[in-house]
Amino acid sequence: MSCRDCNLCFEKKGPCTAKDEKCRRVLLMGNPNVGKSVFFSRLTGTQALSSNYPGTTVGFTEGTMQYDGGCALLIDVPGAYTLDPTNEAEEIAHRILEEGADKVILVIDATALERNLVMALQVLEHQLPTVVALNMVDEARHRGILINIPQLELELGVPIVPTVAVTGQGISELIAALDKARVSPFKEMTKEARWQVIGGIIGRVQTVTHRHHTLMDHIEDLSARPFLGGVMGISVLAVSFAVIRVVGEGIIRYITDPIFNALWTPLLEKLNSVLGSGYLRSMLIGQLFDGRINLEQSLGVLTTGFYVEFGMVLPYIVAFYAVLSFLEDFGYLPRLAVVFDALLHRFGIHGYAIIPTLLGFGCNVPGILGTRVLESERERFIAATLISVGVPCVSIQAMMSATLGKFGLHYIGACYFTLFVVWLVIGRLMNLTLKGYSPELIVEIPPYRLPSFKAWRTKLWFRIKDFFMEATPLVLGGILLVNLLQLLGVMDSVAKLLAPLFEGFLGLPAAAAVPVVMGFFRKDIAMGLLIPLGLSAHQTLVAVVVLAMTFPCIATFFVMCRELGWKRMLESSGIMLATAMITGGLLNVLMKVI
Amino acid sequence: MNLIQVQDNNFATIKDIPHDEAGQRFEALGLRIGKRIKKISGMPFEGPVTVMLDGRHFAVAHAVALHVEVEGQEAPSESDEPDERNIWSRFL
Numbered sequence: 170m171s172c173r174d175c176n177l178c179f180e181k182k183g184p185c186t187a188k189d190e191k192c193r194r195v196l197l198m199g200n201p202n203v204g205k206s207v208f209f210s211r212l213t214g215t216q217a218l219s220s221n222y223p224g225t226t227v228g229f230t231e232g233t234m235q236y237d238g239g240c241a242l243l244i245d246v247p248g249a250y251t252l253d254p255t256n257e258a259e260e261i262a263h264r265i266l267e268e269g270a271d272k273v274i275l276v277i278d279a280t281a282l283e284r285n286l287v288m289a290l291q292v293l294e295h296q297l298p299t300v301v302a303l304n305m306v307d308e309a310r311h312r313g314i315l316i317n318i319p320q321l322e323l324e325l326g327v328p329i330v331p332t333v334a335v336t337g338q339g340i341s342e343l344i345a346a347l348d349k350a351r352v353s354p355f356k357e358m359t360k361e362a363r364w365q366v367i368g369g370i371i372g373r374v375q376t377v378t379h380r381h382h383t384l385m386d387h388i389e390d391l392s393a394r395p396f397l398g399g400v401m402g403i404s405v406l407a408v409s410f411a412v413i414r415v416v417g418e419g420i421i422r423y424i425t426d427p428i429f430n431a432l433w434t435p436l437l438e439k440l441n442s443v444l445g446s447g448y449l450r451s452m453l454i455g456q457l458f459d460g461r462i463n464l465e466q467s468l469g470v471l472t473t474g475f476y477v478e479f480g481m482v483l484p485y486i487v488a489f490y491a492v493l494s495f496l497e498d499f500g501y502l503p504r505l506a507v508v509f510d511a512l513l514h515r516f517g518i519h520g521y522a523i524i525p526t527l528l529g530f531g532c533n534v535p536g537i538l539g540t541r542v543l544e545s546e547r548e549r550f551i552a553a554t555l556i557s558v559g560v561p562c563v564s565i566q567a568m569m570s571a572t573l574g575k576f577g578l579h580y581i582g583a584c585y586f587t588l589f590v591v592w593l594v595i596g597r598l599m600n601l602t603l604k605g606y607s608p609e610l611i612v613e614i615p616p617y618r619l620p621s622f623k624a625w626r627t628k629l630w631f632r633i634k635d636f637f638m639e640a641t642p643l644v645l646g647g648i649l650l651v652n653l654l655q656l657l658g659v660m661d662s663v664a665k666l667l668a669p670l671f672e673g674f675l676g677l678p679a680a681a682a683v684p685v686v687m688g689f690f691r692k693d694i695a696m697g698l699l700i701p702l703g704l705s706a707h708q709t710l711v712a713v714v715v716l717a718m719t720f721p722c723i724a725t726f727f728v729m730c731r732e733l734g735w736k737r738m739l740e741s742s743g744i745m746l747a748t749a750m751i752t753g754g755l756l757n758v759l760m761k762v763i
Numbered sequence: 764m765n766l767i768q769v770q771d772n773n774f775a776t777i778k779d780i781p782h783d784e785a786g787q788r789f790e791a792l793g794l795r796i797g798k799r800i801k802k803i804s805g806m807p808f809e810g811p812v813t814v815m816l817d818g819r820h821f822a823v824a825h826a827v828a829l830h831v832e833v834e835g836q837e838a839p840s841e842s843d844e845p846d847e848r849n850i851w852s853r854f855l
Contacts, residue, residue: 281793284792508810510822510824520811520822610823610824611823611827614820616820
């Protein structure tokens with residue numbers, strides 16, 4: 170059933186949105202990292218990305234849920250520790266609550282009841298019908314925390330349902346309890362009075378039995394130690410990248426390459442003979458080499474377009490997100506933030522910037538969106554620019570391997586090293602020159618949790634699906650555009666215009682300007698366009714570095730525009746362009762000296 | 764004494780917190796005056812301090828930890844020491 174079918178929205182012509190006054194509004198609220206996004210997914214059937222760290226949902230997400238024979242708009246409000254806002258997420262949470270709602274589902278973490286009650290009481294003081302989901306009751310029990318739920322229900326004056334969101338325990342009871350949602354007797358009070366009330370409630374409802382340190386607690390403690398934490402951080406990153414490479418290459422060698430060689434190419438050969446010659450054949454199949462299709466170089470929509478995206482890049486996407494999703498759900502990433510905080514502070518961003526940076530290694534779009542976890546505009550600008558300049562997405566990395574790998578692993582290493590040095594230099598320069606302030610790191614570090622296989626698999630599928638939806642039109646459109654521009658002679662004009670810069674400064678043939686300009690659509694496809702140019706190893710390294718650092722791809726461009734505003738986006742692009750050209754020029758000189 | 768000066772693995776009670784935005788955030792996490800916390804570690808090069816309260820870990824920037832006043836520093840007692848018999852319980 171869709172939202173339109175419930176007849177509660179009267180003569181609405183589209184699905185419910187937050188602005189519709191006639192649609193029932195249910196808010197899903199709670200502290201960060203209490204499982205709200207898991208509830209949202211279960212209640213709406215819509216996949217919301219959830220992870221084991223605070224701040225996964227910074228903006229709000231809407232979906233439609235069914236209850237009471239009809240439906241309602243469910244809003245996944247960003248997690249907040251308090252409604253006296255101390256950051257942007259809390260400001261948004263406060264604003265949404267002020268706008269009012271028909272019902273509120275308040276998610277409380279049973280393992281940290283005292284702290285969760287601060288925000289819970291603030292929500293209850295708003296006098297909206299509320300039902301509480303006391304989540305993670307299994308983990309609380311495991312930690313020796315016993316909560317007298319009937320007593321807590323009496324204290325808060327609203328129904329309470331014990332739940333374990335990740336397994337689905339208590340979800341149907343929660344939906345049933347929505348009808349019994351009540352307005353709490355709590356009225357607005359001062360901060361001091363609230364703490365007194367909380368102290369009283371905790372004393373009456375919670376019993377904590379002594380529990381010794383477990384192995385997981387020891388690992389948690391060790392990963393916060395200066396030396397071991399650092400070693401662990403570097404080891405986790407090194408092992409992760411090794412696993413991604415091995416798995417990615419394995420999928421290419423044993424799955425995608427055999428499929429493309431044994432099934433796809435023969436099919437295209439037949440299509441080629443049917444199409445004969447002409448523009449359509451040229452667009453779909455592209456150039457032939459010795460009368461045969463070359464999947465890497467033919468540059469047709471169905472040949473190079475499909476092969477680069479699904480034969481070379483998709484395997485790395487699968488490998489990368491498999492590893493990242495595991496680290497996210499295990500709860501390791503916030504610990505990495507602690508390890509890297511001192512270093513990242515030198516660049517005007519705090520340790521939490523490591524999370525969007527790692528996301529950027531998958532795709533720059535979620536990386537840039539992830540910078541919302543940073544609190545100041547200055548931090549977000551620095552982090553977004555650093556991600557765009559120095560963090561190659563997994564598609565680019567796959568193509569870096571394809572273009573540079575044939576010259577030796579040291580060329581791939583040189584490319585990563587150059588990007589890392591540029592990342593350090595630009596970060597330091599931006600920190601020294603940009604105005605504004607960067608707030609300090611004060612965060613909760615979630616406990617380690619063994620990820621559920623089902624949640625991990627769902628998240629991986631969600632991200633792969635996203636890649637298909639985002640990449641396919643851009644790749645096919647990009648290849649089509651290259652062919653059209655080639656036919657119209659525009660490519661030759663671009664190459665002629667940029668020839669002095671490319672030939673004189675970067676030591677590249679003028680034709681290399683075309684892939685760099687095309688990088689605006691899809692950088693992986695653009696790197697594929699370098700292959701037919703027959704560049705030397707040194708030239709390929711310069712071209713790949715310049716291409717990786719120049720303008721973000723079109724999807725990242727729009728996201729940066731939205732997140733930073735077009736003025737800041739232009740500033741960021743200026744930094745990218747200047748950095749790419751200077752680095753390319755220096756690398757060219759250096760290569761000649763070596 | 765401030766939070767930086769507390770030795771790793773020792774307990775202390777929060778006496779005062781910064782009276783600014785950082786202090787508000789500190790308090791919102793439940794790190795309030797009168798709470799007994801355990802300092803897990805401090806990262807080098809003025810990196811963050813990790814503390815534990817009610818079994819949860821929190822990372823606090825060095826600049827903020829400098830302004831968190833604590834008192835009553837004490838070493839962990841025998842009951843806080845690990846018990847190898849229960850060490851696997853979180854995996855089970």
